[in-house]
Amino acid sequence: MTDLTSTLETISRTRTGATVEFRGLQRSFGATTALDGLDLTVEPGELVALLGPSGCGKTTALRTLAGFERPDSGTLLVDGEDITGVPAHRRDVGMVFQSYSLFPHLTAIDNVAFGLRMSGVGKAARRARSAELLELVGLPQHAGRFPHQLSGGQQQRIALARALALRPRVLLLDEPLSALDAQVRLTLREEIRRLQQQLGITTLFVTHDQEEALSMADRVAVMRAGRLEQCAPPAELYEHPATAFVAEFVGVMSRIPARSGADDGTVDALGRTLPVHGRLPGAAEVAGGTGEVDVLVRPEAIEVTADGKGTSRIVGATFLGATTRLTVRLTDGGEVMTDVPTHAMATLPVGAPVTLTLPDRPVLVDRHRRGNSGRDGS
Amino acid sequence: MARLTTPRYGRAAVLLLTGAYFLVPLACAVAFSTGVGVPGQHIGFEAYTGIFTAGGFTDSLALTLKLATATIVLVLGLLVPALVTVRLAAPRLRTLVEIVCLLPLVVPAVALVAGFSAVLRWGSDHVAGTPLFQALVALQNPDFPLVLVLAYTLMALPLAYRTLDTGLAAIDLRMLVEAARACRAPWSRTLLHVVLPNLRGALLNTAFLTLALVLGEYTVAAILGYQPFAVWILAISGSQAQMSVAVSVMGLLVTWMLLLAVATAGRARRPKETS
Numbered sequence: 229m230t231d232l233t234s235t236l237e238t239i240s241r242t243r244t245g246a247t248v249e250f251r252g253l254q255r256s257f258g259a260t261t262a263l264d265g266l267d268l269t270v271e272p273g274e275l276v277a278l279l280g281p282s283g284c285g286k287t288t289a290l291r292t293l294a295g296f297e298r299p300d301s302g303t304l305l306v307d308g309e310d311i312t313g314v315p316a317h318r319r320d321v322g323m324v325f326q327s328y329s330l331f332p333h334l335t336a337i338d339n340v341a342f343g344l345r346m347s348g349v350g351k352a353a354r355r356a357r358s359a360e361l362l363e364l365v366g367l368p369q370h371a372g373r374f375p376h377q378l379s380g381g382q383q384q385r386i387a388l389a390r391a392l393a394l395r396p397r398v399l400l401l402d403e404p405l406s407a408l409d410a411q412v413r414l415t416l417r418e419e420i421r422r423l424q425q426q427l428g429i430t431t432l433f434v435t436h437d438q439e440e441a442l443s444m445a446d447r448v449a450v451m452r453a454g455r456l457e458q459c460a461p462p463a464e465l466y467e468h469p470a471t472a473f474v475a476e477f478v479g480v481m482s483r484i485p486a487r488s489g490a491d492d493g494t495v496d497a498l499g500r501t502l503p504v505h506g507r508l509p510g511a512a513e514v515a516g517g518t519g520e521v522d523v524l525v526r527p528e529a530i531e532v533t534a535d536g537k538g539t540s541r542i543v544g545a546t547f548l549g550a551t552t553r554l555t556v557r558l559t560d561g562g563e564v565m566t567d568v569p570t571h572a573m574a575t576l577p578v579g580a581p582v583t584l585t586l587p588d589r590p591v592l593v594d595r596h597r598r599g600n601s602g603r604d605g606s
Numbered sequence: 607m608a609r610l611t612t613p614r615y616g617r618a619a620v621l622l623l624t625g626a627y628f629l630v631p632l633a634c635a636v637a638f639s640t641g642v643g644v645p646g647q648h649i650g651f652e653a654y655t656g657i658f659t660a661g662g663f664t665d666s667l668a669l670t671l672k673l674a675t676a677t678i679v680l681v682l683g684l685l686v687p688a689l690v691t692v693r694l695a696a697p698r699l700r701t702l703v704e705i706v707c708l709l710p711l712v713v714p715a716v717a718l719v720a721g722f723s724a725v726l727r728w729g730s731d732h733v734a735g736t737p738l739f740q741a742l743v744a745l746q747n748p749d750f751p752l753v754l755v756l757a758y759t760l761m762a763l764p765l766a767y768r769t770l771d772t773g774l775a776a777i778d779l780r781m782l783v784e785a786a787r788a789c790r791a792p793w794s795r796t797l798l799h800v801v802l803p804n805l806r807g808a809l810l811n812t813a814f815l816t817l818a819l820v821l822g823e824y825t826v827a828a829i830l831g832y833q834p835f836a837v838w839i840l841a842i843s844g845s846q847a848q849m850s851v852a853v854s855v856m857g858l859l860v861t862w863m864l865l866l867a868v869a870t871a872g873r874a875r876r877p878k879e880t881s
């Protein structure tokens with residue numbers, strides 16, 4: 229709060245993010261369990277995206293950190309300090325909400341200055357600081373407008389400026405882009421990321437859009453039913469999903485019927501014997517050698533070759549640009565999605581018999597799911 | 607053309623009819639009270655000047671305004687925090703609060719005042735000599751009868767509840783409060799700097815309706831023996847026909863002026879914040 233007339237450079241230089249730790253957070257609403265023992269650590273200056281299906285507890289996790297919800301049990305640490313009992317207005321946390329949350333009775337600049345006014349910063353100083361923040365989010369010319377005179381994207385920028393004005397230790401964003409149209413969403417996404425890196429502020433970004441999470445975050449925390457499923461950098465999450473749930477939630481997965489081998493941790497799929505990767509929900513059945521399982525493979529990892537003697541058949545093709553997604557029906561009736569370069573389509577017309585080949589790598593295995601060959605994760 | 611102009615004529619006719627409905631009796635009242643149109647009557651404003659010279663005009667009006675201000679403050683002071691809290695923290699209590707607030711609708715003013723009198727009489731009989739008795743006396747202080755403020759607050763509850771509840775429903779209260787709290791505003795300042803400014807319309811409407819209620823209230827004040835404007839105006843008109851009509855016209859004008867003042871205050875300037 230000292231040097232309020234500082235330039236952008238000094239904002240970024242003086243910035244140091246905080247460590248945020250969720251430890252065993254539990255929260256129930258009546259019969260609904262929103263958080264079921266959430267454990268997560270966010271490193272200083274890191275942007276972690278909380279990703280998960282609707283209702284998995286992302287918003288509740290964020291609101292608990294902001295101090296709007298009390299956990300039934302568990303602790304919240306910021307820089308090692310327990311803040312579980314600290315009221316919301318003393319948590320030093322900036323928040324941007326999903327819907328437009330600007331104060332309707334205040335102009336853009338007064339909205340940005342609100343927190344400074346509440347902290348007792350003098351009028352001149354808060355004017356200067358607010359103007360600087362409006363500059364930072366690219367809206368200095370809209371200082372005098374009321375929220376209803378601003379577009380959705382502009383409102384969210386102002387909301388971001390308002391959240392950053394107090395130099396919070398942690399920035400929380402709850403699906404800040406989900407109410408915006410696609411083009412604005414893309415530009416604002418990049419802008420948030422740029423600002424976050426420039427300021428080095430520890431950030432939690434909630435989203436249910438995997439593309440948003442993968443493109444912005446240092447690490448993506450996938451949540452499921454109130455728990456952390458996996459937290460890893462985007463590439464690792466995509467390449468080495470820890471569970472079938474993560475695998476299918478992030479990106480697209482093809483399910484290929486397979487047969488578990490003996491007790492040696494291998495499966496037989498499409499005429500190949502492959503090692504099993506990781507420990508999985510279905511692992512017990514695999515180890516037990518009871519038979520049918522599904523192997524999960526990315527569509528682009530499956531090789532498709534035209535083969536007059538092939539037992540599988542192409543039954544559909546969806547043009548996706550550089551690649552085309554083929555639906556291939558296997559001998560046993562199951563369907564598999566595979567991606568092939570669009571230029572290869574000349575040799576792979578719909579109806580053609582083909583052979584599918586799996587890469588020679590350890591594969592993810594899940595319980596067999598009838599009549600389900602893949603899932604569009606978008 | 608005819609199709610275009612017909613609705614306009616229709617509107618004009620409706621306007622004219624409603625205008626006449628209000629204005630003709632008023633004009634007649636003014637005409638009668640000034641002696642215009644009464645054969646053999648001398649024309650003049652004696653009836654009106656009589657009101658001011660009768661004494662008590664300013665006193666009763668001042669008392670009414672004091673009562674109205676106190677009632678508005680009490681109604682808003684009770685209801686705003688209560689309704690905000692219920693919406694944020696205990697949504698299940700909403701029905702209960704609504705029922706309690708609407709209860710005065712089914713209690714007639716006469717019944718209410720009978721209850722008040724009974725309690726006050728019981729009080730003076732049983733607690734004489736204790737501090738409670740002093741409180742009861744203070745409650746009935748003729749210069750500023752708090753007992754009337756309490757009664758009016760009760761009577762204003764249903765209307766105030768409705769307007770405030772509608773106002774609260776029109777804003778995203780939880781969002782605004784949380785946004786303010788994330789900007790380091792403690793509860794009190796959140797209410798003052800965020801909730802109240804966004805409830806401005808509802809607050810003014812409530813004040814307006816409460817003022818109208820207090821200005822026109824006769825029964826309770828008369829039975830408890832106080833003389834605010836509405837009671838005084840009836841008392842001075844006495845048996846004088848012209849004077850009693852002049853008094854009603856005056857009453858109307860004063861009420862309108864006050865209500866207009868509140869409405870204008872409400873529309874005036876958007877609050878400019880210091881950023």
Ligand SMILES: Nc1ncnc2c1ncn2[C@@H]1O[C@H](COP(=O)(O)OP(=O)(O)O)[C@@H](O)[C@H]1O
Nearest residue numbers: 257260261262281282283284285286287288289
């Ligand atoms: N205030 C509340 N009252 C009752 N149930 C709630 C409340 N907040 C959240 N929930 C429930 O908790 C679960 C998790 O909600 P939420 O954290 O909002 O999920 P997400 O943001 O991941 O979509 C949901 O089933 C939701 O219905």
Ligand SMILES: [Mg+2]
Nearest residue numbers: 286287288403
């Ligand atoms: Mg949510």
